[in-house]
Amino acid sequence: RLLNYARLTSPPLAGGRLEVQGTAFGIYERERFDDRKGEFGLARINRNATATVGGSAGGTAYPGKAHAVDWFLEATYERLSPVEELASPAAGPVQNRVALSAGIQDEVRLAGERLAIVPALRYQHLRDAVSASFDLANRPRGPRRVVERDLWSPGLGVSVRLQPWLELRGNLGRFQRAPNFSELFGVRGSIQGRADLRPEQGLNRDVGVVATAEQVGGLRDLRAEYVYFNNDVEDLIVLTPVSPRAFRPENISGARLRGHELSLRASAAKAGWELNYTHLDAQDRSPIPARRGNQLPGRPSDELYTRIDLFHRWGSVYYEFNFVSGNFLDPANFQRVPSRDLHTLGVHLAWGSHVRLTFEARNLTDNQVRDAGDFPLPGRAFFGGVRVRL
Secondary structure (H helix, E strand, O other): OEEEEEEEEOOOEHHHOEEEEEEEEEEEEEEEEEOOOOOOOOOOEEEEEEEEEEEEEEEEEEEEOOEEEEEEEEEEEEEEEEEEOOOOOOEOOOEEEEEEEEEEEEEEEEOOOOEEEEEEEEEEEEEEEEEEEEOOOOOEEEEEEEEEEEEEEEEEEEEEEEEOOEEEEEEEEEEEEOOOHHHHHOEEOOEEOOOOOOOEEEEEEEEEEEEEEEEEOOEEEEEEEEEEEEEEEEEEEEEEEOOOOOEEEEEEEEEEEEEEEEEEEEEOOOEEEEEEEEEEEEEEOOOOOOOOOOEOOOOOOEEEEEEEEEEEOOEEEEEEEEEEOOEEOOOOOOOEEOOEEEEEEEEEEEEOOOEEEEEEEEOOOOOOOEOOOOOEOOOOEEEEEEEEOO
16 A cells, blocks of 8 residues: 655645645555465455555635635545455456535634534535446446436534533434445445446434533543434445455445444543443344344444543553443344453653654453454554654
8 A cells, every 4th residue: 555645734824814724645554465365255366456646635714703615626646456365357447436516615603613513515516437237246348338426414513612611512414325336336355336326315403402511629631521312324234245255335225323332531640541331222224124223343332442541751651441342243133242341551662752662462362352343353462563753
């Protein structure tokens, strides 16, 4: 994988009322999947090369003291070159995508900046030049075709500051998302693409409250946030099993994802703590009687993350705990992945003001767990790094 990224930011313009920046980027990735013994049911050797180039421009304008307008424009070109080494011919048809995106957000603060209203709109035009037909293994065959889509995602956010330390927030918006090339054509380990996926679209709703305090007793930088969300999605893209070891994405015609999210953060003189907990009720709302009301595949009901940092003049030591409850692999809720918990311990060492050393031990208990796709995750693992800043 090769990543190239360059950003140019202008100094404040028009007397500080305008900020502008531009970005150019290029990404090249090449991967190879070997399943010549058919252990995943794919029985082939694949090589995929993906190249993406693009650029964007954006900025912020300040028409008034309590008024900010953010905008962006982006153009990207993506190219996927698949090769199946055991097939004849080996090289498959190249798939291309041109994406043009634009967005604008207008933030207005009223009532002494206690009320904020933020309407936003995002537009994306996609032009895919892809194969028109595929065989049962999702290998592209036949003539090419051009598919063009226009995707719109409007939204509105509102926040009200009830007290200097207490804020109420809410968001409402519709969205559309087209499947990416990995979901359409990719072969990644046990995951195989599906070329006939439809774009997702739905309605997102959330409301929450944020409480902050600079200091309470010996604690500083306190922040507590609670959010309730309720989202309805059509043609949701989820991973489902097609064999005991192979998965591919499919569209769920109707889905409802609702739940609660709680996050806490605080620090003291030589310590810091953060916690995030999410409870999710992800229901299949499709018209199929045997599946309606089931838990969506790959959507665990409970996730917990917490981290504790202890600071010293020579660096810091931290501990992380992550818990993910059991979830199902299939829409019928027959195949279940058990819950998993992971412990991580790490240390940062500062050598002067220019050198930083890092050591981390993940999955300390060597818990042998599998992810939502039933793919085995690493056991106990150790990582080290050196960062030098001149």
